[in-house]
Amino acid sequence: MPLRIAYIGNFGVSFSTENHVAKALERNGHEVVRMQENVGENWRTMRSWKSGEVDFVLWTRTWNEPSYGADRTVAHLKAQSIPIVGYHLDRWWGLEREQEIGTTPFFTADILCTADGGNQQRWEDAGITHWWFPPAVSLAECEMVGVSRPQFESDVAFVGSWKGYHPAWNYRLEVVEKCRELFGDRFKTWPDNNRDDYRPAIREQELADLYASVRVLVGDSCLVGGIEYYWSDRVPETLGRGGCLIHPSVSGLDEQFTIGTHLLTYELGDFDGLSRAVEDALANPVETAAIAAAGKRHVMDCHTYERRMQDLVKRLYGEKVL
Numbered sequence: 001m002p003l004r005i006a007y008i009g010n011f012g013v014s015f016s017t018e019n020h021v022a023k024a025l026e027r028n029g030h031e032v033v034r035m036q037e038n039v040g041e042n043w044r045t046m047r048s049w050k051s052g053e054v055d056f057v058l059w060t061r062t063w064n065e066p067s068y069g070a071d072r073t074v075a076h077l078k079a080q081s082i083p084i085v086g087y088h089l090d091r092w093w094g095l096e097r098e099q100e101i102g103t104t105p106f107f108t109a110d111i112l113c114t115a116d117g118g119n120q121q122r123w124e125d126a127g128i129t130h131w132w133f134p135p136a137v138s139l140a141e142c143e144m145v146g147v148s149r150p151q152f153e154s155d156v157a158f159v160g161s162w163k164g165y166h167p168a169w170n171y172r173l174e175v176v177e178k179c180r181e182l183f184g185d186r187f188k189t190w191p192d193n194n195r196d197d198y199r200p201a202i203r204e205q206e207l208a209d210l211y212a213s214v215r216v217l218v219g220d221s222c223l224v225g226g227i228e229y230y231w232s233d234r235v236p237e238t239l240g241r242g243g244c245l246i247h248p249s250v251s252g253l254d255e256q257f258t259i260g261t262h263l264l265t266y267e268l269g270d271f272d273g274l275s276r277a278v279e280d281a282l283a284n285p286v287e288t289a290a291i292a293a294a295g296k297r298h299v300m301d302c303h304t305y306e307r308r309m310q311d312l313v314k315r316l317y318g319e320k321v322l
Contacts, residue, residue: 003313003322004053006033006046009060015203017089017233018060020138024305027139028313037061043068047076055322056083061106070105083321084109085312089135089233091116094225095168101126111321113312117229117252131315134256135233137240139304142296144205146212146241155186155282157214159207160234162189169222171268178271179218183278188214211241215288216281219247223268228252236303239263239295244288246277256303262295 005025009018011034022032033054035042046057047069057077064070077084086109092098093116101107107128117132124130162176179187190202190210202210211217221232229252238245239262247253249265259265264281266273281288301307316322 002029002031003055004031004033005056005058006035006054007058007060008035008037008042008046009058010038010062011036020141020305021058021060021087021309023140024138024309027306028309030309030313038063038065038068040068043070043073046073049077049080049082051080051082054082056085056316059084059086059106059109060088061086061104064100064104064106071108074105074108078110083111083316085316085321086112086114087133087312088113089115091119091222091227091230093119093122094227095166095222101128111316111319115230115233116227118227131312132229133308133312134252134303135231135236136303136305136308137233137236137299139300139306141204141208141237142240142300142304144208144241146208146210148213149209150213152190152210152213154188154214156183156216156218156278157188157190157210158218158220159190159202159210159214159238160220160232161191163191166222166224169224171223172220175218175220175274178274182271182275208241211238211243214243215285216278217243217245218274218278219245221248221250223248223250235263236299239292240299240303242292242296244281244292245295246274246281257295257298261291262298263291 007018007022010016011018022034025032074084086106092101111129111131113131113133115133115135120130156179158176158179162172165172176189217238219234219238228250231250231253235245235247246264246266248268257263264277266277
């Protein structure tokens, strides 16, 4: 049945996770009350809500300013029996930000959903009810038809932040540098080689065109600590836009995707293996196109935000949270 959901997050840019999730909930038939996280008045408004005003509060945290009174708002919502569900694509365990787990209100949500499925015992030991939700992509972005454009064309590309990335994960910069060595002018990065932007400058339709213009995409995730059951949202985002992706092998990925059918993998650090996988994909364009097409279909069926939000609501009912 349709629900009324308050969503705390960053809605300031159209491509944010929060906007994609909110639209997915609405596409699933629910009402979403958007609450911009860094606006103090929104937190004060929520402290006036009574039981039943919303079915649950969804929260994707970007800021952590005590002045917003998040701790008081969380306490009030719990007193009113309004469930709070945290939803995030990042990881914390094993990174410097791990200290936030016991010190910030976000982690006191009734349910915490993250893409980190490899630390379930640690979540439980911290007293946090954690549900693993692998990353997804907006169905609307999958539905965009990309058109090959000369300025984006290359045999091989890396799409995503690679300069100024997590200091604990230097492997990404190593991958980019190795790909330049292996593939020379056939390889491009987006943001391009002369930019230091943290975020790619290309979004939405242009991004769909970029993926349609590149034959093989090399991917990466923050796998520091030998983490399992975690990967970047770039996996579904690349596949959902029809890209042929080669990604490091990580436990759990083969349970969500069929390796060799939906995407290709190589062993982390095996750059000879990466080179062979790329060259084989380039030498067999028909098979590569079939992998890209199968990956796109699979993501549209199983790994969209529409599907994730459908699964979330179903589980909230099943666990008697709603």
